[in-house]
Structure formats: structure tokens, C-alpha cells
Amino acid sequence: MNGQLFQKMLARFLLCGCLANMASALAQQAVVDNVQGGKPQRIVSLGLCTDQLLLMMVDHTRIAAITKDSKDPFISYMAAQTADVENHNTTAEDIIRHQPDLVVSTSFGSPDTIRILKRLGYRVEVIPLPTKVDDIYPLLRQFGAWLGENEKAEAMVSSVRQRIAATEATLANVPAETAVMYSPNGLVIGGDTLEDDILHRAGYRNLAAEAGIKFFQAISLETLMLWKPEKILLENGVNNRDSLAHAYIYHPAIRDLVGAGNTVEMPPHLRDCFGPMTADFIAYLATKHTPALASTGGALP
Amino acid sequence: MKITSQQAVTESRRIVLWPLLIGLAVLLFIVALHMGPAHISIAGAMGDAWHDRLSVDRLIFADVRLPRALLAALIGATLGLSGAALQGLLRNPLAEPGIIGVSNCAALGAVIVFYFGLARFGWFMLPAGGLAGAFLSVVCIFLLAGKQRNVVSLVLAGIAVNAIAGALIALTLNFAPNPYAMQEIVFWLLGSVSNRSMQDVWMLLPFLAVGWAMIFRSGPLLDALILGEETAHSLGFNIARQRWWIVLGIAASVGAAVSVSGNIGFVGLVVPHVLRPLVGYEPRRLLGVSAVGGAILLMLADITVQLLSQGGEMKVGVVTALVGGPFFLYLILRTRSYW
Numbered sequence: 267m268n269g270q271l272f273q274k275m276l277a278r279f280l281l282c283g284c285l286a287n288m289a290s291a292l293a294q295q296a297v298v299d300n301v302q303g304g305k306p307q308r309i310v311s312l313g314l315c316t317d318q319l320l321l322m323m324v325d326h327t328r329i330a331a332i333t334k335d336s337k338d339p340f341i342s343y344m345a346a347q348t349a350d351v352e353n354h355n356t357t358a359e360d361i362i363r364h365q366p367d368l369v370v371s372t373s374f375g376s377p378d379t380i381r382i383l384k385r386l387g388y389r390v391e392v393i394p395l396p397t398k399v400d401d402i403y404p405l406l407r408q409f410g411a412w413l414g415e416n417e418k419a420e421a422m423v424s425s426v427r428q429r430i431a432a433t434e435a436t437l438a439n440v441p442a443e444t445a446v447m448y449s450p451n452g453l454v455i456g457g458d459t460l461e462d463d464i465l466h467r468a469g470y471r472n473l474a475a476e477a478g479i480k481f482f483q484a485i486s487l488e489t490l491m492l493w494k495p496e497k498i499l500l501e502n503g504v505n506n507r508d509s510l511a512h513a514y515i516y517h518p519a520i521r522d523l524v525g526a527g528n529t530v531e532m533p534p535h536l537r538d539c540f541g542p543m544t545a546d547f548i549a550y551l552a553t554k555h556t557p558a559l560a561s562t563g564g565a566l567p
Numbered sequence: 568m569k570i571t572s573q574q575a576v577t578e579s580r581r582i583v584l585w586p587l588l589i590g591l592a593v594l595l596f597i598v599a600l601h602m603g604p605a606h607i608s609i610a611g612a613m614g615d616a617w618h619d620r621l622s623v624d625r626l627i628f629a630d631v632r633l634p635r636a637l638l639a640a641l642i643g644a645t646l647g648l649s650g651a652a653l654q655g656l657l658r659n660p661l662a663e664p665g666i667i668g669v670s671n672c673a674a675l676g677a678v679i680v681f682y683f684g685l686a687r688f689g690w691f692m693l694p695a696g697g698l699a700g701a702f703l704s705v706v707c708i709f710l711l712a713g714k715q716r717n718v719v720s721l722v723l724a725g726i727a728v729n730a731i732a733g734a735l736i737a738l739t740l741n742f743a744p745n746p747y748a749m750q751e752i753v754f755w756l757l758g759s760v761s762n763r764s765m766q767d768v769w770m771l772l773p774f775l776a777v778g779w780a781m782i783f784r785s786g787p788l789l790d791a792l793i794l795g796e797e798t799a800h801s802l803g804f805n806i807a808r809q810r811w812w813i814v815l816g817i818a819a820s821v822g823a824a825v826s827v828s829g830n831i832g833f834v835g836l837v838v839p840h841v842l843r844p845l846v847g848y849e850p851r852r853l854l855g856v857s858a859v860g861g862a863i864l865l866m867l868a869d870i871t872v873q874l875l876s877q878g879g880e881m882k883v884g885v886v887t888a889l890v891g892g893p894f895f896l897y898l899i900l901r902t903r904s905y906w
Contacts, residue, residue: 486603486604488631491623492623506744508684508743509743509748510747510751512747519630
């Protein structure tokens with residue numbers, strides 16, 4: 267009796283395995299069929315950051331689908347150039363519908379979706395997130411290699427590098443201002459982050475990093491005030507202020523502390539991802555310095 | 568003979584009670600101003616404010632500490648006062664804005680206004696949303712349990728109103744456009760006075776002033792109601808109309824308070840019960856002392872929160888519930904004879 271039951275279960279288990287193998291074999295066949303000249307032709311991106319790099323690097327006929335986020339001009343640098351591209355809803359089911367021969371994602375992409383797609387035999391490439399500006403260049407090259415667009419990636423790298431160097435050159439004689447990046451729920455951005463490096467290159471001292479904070483950490487409003495930054499860079503992140511989390515960054519004490527002209531809203535479409543927008547972001551922050559004559563050590567004694 | 572001596576005792580207690588309560592409230596207010604992660608000199612900050620000198624101490628004092636301490640005092644007073652008024656009005660020892668669902672309904676009204684951008688239509692929109700929610704719930708409770716002096720039916724009606732309001736808060740936050748909305752349900756269900764500004768204090772004050780005035784002017788009715796509705800009527804009270812004054816007063820003050828702090832539970836239950844024997848069981852006299860007592864309890868709870876959680880993530884409602892929950896249980900056991 268027990269032996270029979272065991273045999274039945276074993277048979278079922280093997281059958282399942284066979285079906286899964288067949289599905290993966292079919293998928294792999296599809297991958298091989300679709301690749302022309304080594305370049306993937308039906309590319310799906312799982313998130314905003316890979317969406318934008320994809321839009322910049324390949325002909326849009328090769329993009330099978332990207333997320334809806336990349337069409338929102340508030341958070342997407344490439345929103346204006348998404349009209350000819352289809353959307354998916356980030357579930358594995360919806361992505362399989364497009365029969366992609368390459369799926370790209372950042373390490374922030376949904377782990378479940380990535381696991382299912384890999385198990386079904388789709389080629390999924392995951393790009394890590396940079397923690398300093400110099401990390402961006404090898405990542406862009408790696409991304410370009412996956413797409414079969416090495417030359418475009420190389421051109422992008424040298425353009426970003428040149429633009430950042432140009433901004434840094436304009437700041438050579440500008441004294442560094444102290445700043446804090448302040449996000450909803452009272453989070454500050456500390457050291458070991460891309461944002462920290464961006465702040466430095468835009469001519470600021472990051473007081474959160476100097477206070478020993480690594481990555482992101484919530485601090486009290488009083489602590490922020492004791493730091494007495496000259497600039498407070500606000501991260502809204504979403505195009506909506508109606509939450510208690512946002513009440514932190516729009517608290518009247520912040521404007522009283524640094525003066526109305528010294529709070530800067532960071533544009534999410536420049537800040538959220540890495541790539542050519544990083545050069546724009548550094549240039550944008552560099553324009554926010556108080557002119558040297560007026561800079562006599564901040565609003566408060 | 569015995570009665571007169573008891574009256575004398577109550578009278579002497581009263582004379583001591585007011586200075587004691589006020590003194591304690593002032594002391595806690597000063598302590599509250601000293602609570603916070605930054606080490607600042609409050610005297611120096613007040614000096615800077617007086618001479619209109621800009622300093623970080625002054626800004627921390629005026630923009631962060633003062634509004635927090637004021638809100639704890641004002642909202643605590645509102646909850647204590649309305650607890651006393653509700654217990655007198657419903658002649659029911661378990662009546663309290665949190666337990667009978669008034670606070671949650673006020674939070675629902677505020678949540679709808681706050682997360683859907685309606686607050687842009689005027690400074691008064693947020694407290695008005697709280698008022699509307701609170702008003703609806705008091706009317707509901709009246710219809711469900713007002714006529715009978717029955718503890719069980721009041722608590723059961725409260726459970727139902729609370730559950731519906733809580734679910735609607737969750738539903739509203741789910742549909743709110745801001746991605747942070749859903750995680751903020753903790754604030755609305757447990758309450759907090761941290762990270763607020765003087766803008767919130769100014770927004771609250773007119774609603775509290777009107778609400779408190781309406782409750783206090785109904786004090787004589789509460790005294791008369793001890794003798795029963797018929798006797799109160801024969802004493803010349805227009806009960807139906809005066810009852811609306813109290814209901815509106817509670818709705819305005821609790822509604823506005825909750826729209827700033829979320830639902831802070833049990834203050835309105837504990838405070839009147841502790842103070843009632845000290846004012847000779849007279850509902851009218853209980854109102855004033857309950858307001859001061861509520862301010863004391865909430866300031867104490869908020870100071871405790873700041874001592875326990877450096878950084879202030881714990882909600883003040885956790886502390887009031889830890890004090891009030893067991894007290895509620897004790898009251899239920901003691902009032903068993905009514906069932």
C-alpha cells in the first residue's frame with residue numbers, strides 16, 4: 267500500500283520534472299532562434315534604471331517591453347522617448363508573453379520574477395548598483411556587452427566622464443558647502459553611497475557621512491538641526507506630498523534653519539538611476555551653490 | 568453628621584487638588600521641553616527668542632520642542648475632558664472616545680482629507696474632516712446604545728464602530744496616491760505627537776476652544792442627568808437640545824485633536840475614573856480636573872516614549888494603552904454587577 271503510494275508520487279514528481287525541462291528546452295530554443303548576429307532582439311527590462319539604459323543604447327524595435335515607470339517624466343529621464351515601446355507589469359507571467367531573448371534587471375528587481383524566469387530557461391542578466399561614480403563606467407560597458415552594443419556603451423562612458431570632469435573644473439575655486447540629503451521619514455544618505463560621491467563631485471561636504479553614517483539612516487529633526495548644514499537637499503521621490511513621511515522634509519524648522527533659498531529639491535529623474543543622468547545631476551547640484559561673496563558661513567552664527 | 572464630615576473632606580480635597588494638578592502639569596511641561604536628542608539650553612533658547620537672536624537652540628526649542636509639548640498638553644486635555652463628558656452624558660463608566668469608536672472615526676475623516684490632497688482647500692479642512700468623522704460616530708453610538716444605561720451594549724456598539732472605522736482607514740490608505748500612506752496606518756491607529764510644528768497647534772486651537780466651551784457650558788446638565796433624564800427634564804433642562812451641544816463639542820475637539828495626533832487611546836477612560844472620587848462624584852466639577860489630568864497623563868506618556876526610544880519611533884498610544892488596557896479590564900470586572 268505504502269509502496270504503491272510512493273511509486274505514484276515518484277511518477278508524478280518525475281513527470282513534473284520532465285515538463286519543466288521541456289519548457290526550459292523550448293525557451294532556450296527560442297533564445298537561439300531570436301538572436302541575430304549575436305545581438306538580442308527581444309529585450310525585456312524589469313525596472314526603471316535598466317529601462318532607461320536600454321532606451322539609450324538599442325534601437326527601440328529590439329525592446330520587447332519595459333516598465334510603466336519609465337513613461338513617468340517625474341521619475342524617468344527618458345520619458346519622452348517611450349511612446350514606441352510596450353509595457354509589462356513586472357510579473358513573470360506577463361514577461362513570458364513577450365518571449366524575450368534577454369531580460370535585464372538591476373539587483374533591485376523582483377527576486378521572485380528573476381528566479382522564475384531563470385528556472386524557465388530565459389537569459390536574465392542582473393546589473394549591480396554602483397556605490398561610487400567610478401563604478402558607473404564598468405557597469406555601462408558590461409550592460410553594453412550584454413546588448414551587443416559595446417561601441418555605444420564606450421561612447422556613453424566617455425561622454426559621462428567628460429561632462430562630470432567639466433562640472434568639476436568649474437568648481438575648482440568654489441569653497442565646498444556643507445550639505446545633508448534629507449528624505450521622507452527623516453532618512454539621511456550617508457557614506458558608501460553613489461549619492462555621497464555625487465555630492466562631493468558637485469562641491470559639497472556630506473555632513474551625514476562625516477557624522478559616521480553609512481548608507482541610509484533615519485535621524486531626528488533635532489540632530490539634523492545641530493549639524494547646521496548650509497544646504498539641505500530634499501528628496502521627494504514621488505510626485506505627491508500628502509503623507510506624514512513627507513511632512514519630515516517639509517517641516518517649517520528646515521526652512522527656518524537654512525533659509526528658504528538653501529533647500530534644494532533633487533529632481534528624481536536625475537537622481538533615481540545611474541548613467542548619463544548622473545552627469546546632469548552633478549551639474550544641477552553644482553548650480554545650486556551660494557555665490558562665493560554671499561557665502562559667509564551659513565544662515566546661523 | 569457623617570454626610571457633612573464627608574463633604575468637608577471632599578471640600579478640603581478640592582482645595583488641594585487644583586493647585587496640585589496645575590503644578591504637576593506645569594512641571595511636566597517644563598520637563599517635556601527638555602526631552603530630546605539635542606542638548607540645548609531652554610533658558611538660553613528663550614533668551615534668544617526674547618531678544619530675537621537667531622540660534623539653533625532657539626529653533627529647536629520653538630520649532631520642535633514647544634509644539635510637541637503643547638500638542639501633548641492640548642490633546643491630552645481634550646481626551647480627558649471628552650472622556651469625562653461622555654461618561655456623564657451616557658451615564659456609563661466605560662464611555663471614552665477611543666473605546667466607543669469616536670477617535671477611529673475622526674481618524675478616518677482626517678485620513679480621507681489628508682491623503683487625497685483635500686487639505687489644500689483651507690487650513691481648516693483637516694480638523695474639519697476629523698470633526699465630521701467624530702460627529703458621525705457619536706450619533707451612531709447614541710442610536711445604538713444611548714438610551715439604555717447598559718455597559719455591554721455600549722462596549723459592543725464601540726467594538727462594531729471601531730472595527731468598521733479601522734477597516735475603512737486601511738481601505739482608504741490602500742487607495743491613497745502616496746506610496747508611504749499604507750505604512751502610516753500605525754500612526755493613525757496608535758497616535759503620536761512627534762515631528763509636528765506650530766502650524767498644527769494654530770490649526771487645532773480654534774476647534775479646541777469652541778469644542779471645550781460647548782462641553783463646559785453643558786456641565787449643569789451633566790449634574791442633573793445623575794438624577795435621571797426625567798428629573799433633569801423637570802428641573803428645566805432641554806435635554807434633547809443640550810445633548811447636541813455636548814456631542815458637537817466632543818466632535819469638534821476630539822475630531823481636531825485626532826486629526827493631528829491619530830488615535831491615542833484610554834486617556835479619556837483612566838483620567839476621569841482616577842479623579843472622580845476626588846471631586847465628590849460631581850460630573851460638572853470632574854470636567855475641569857479631567858482636562859488638566861488628561862494633559863498630565865499624555866505629557867507623561869510622551870516623556871516616557873522619548874526616554875524609551877531614542878529617536879522617537881515608538882508611538883505614544885502604546886504607552887497609554889499599556890496603562891489604560893489593564894485599567895479597562897479592571898473596570899469591566901468591577902462593573903459586572905450591571906450586566
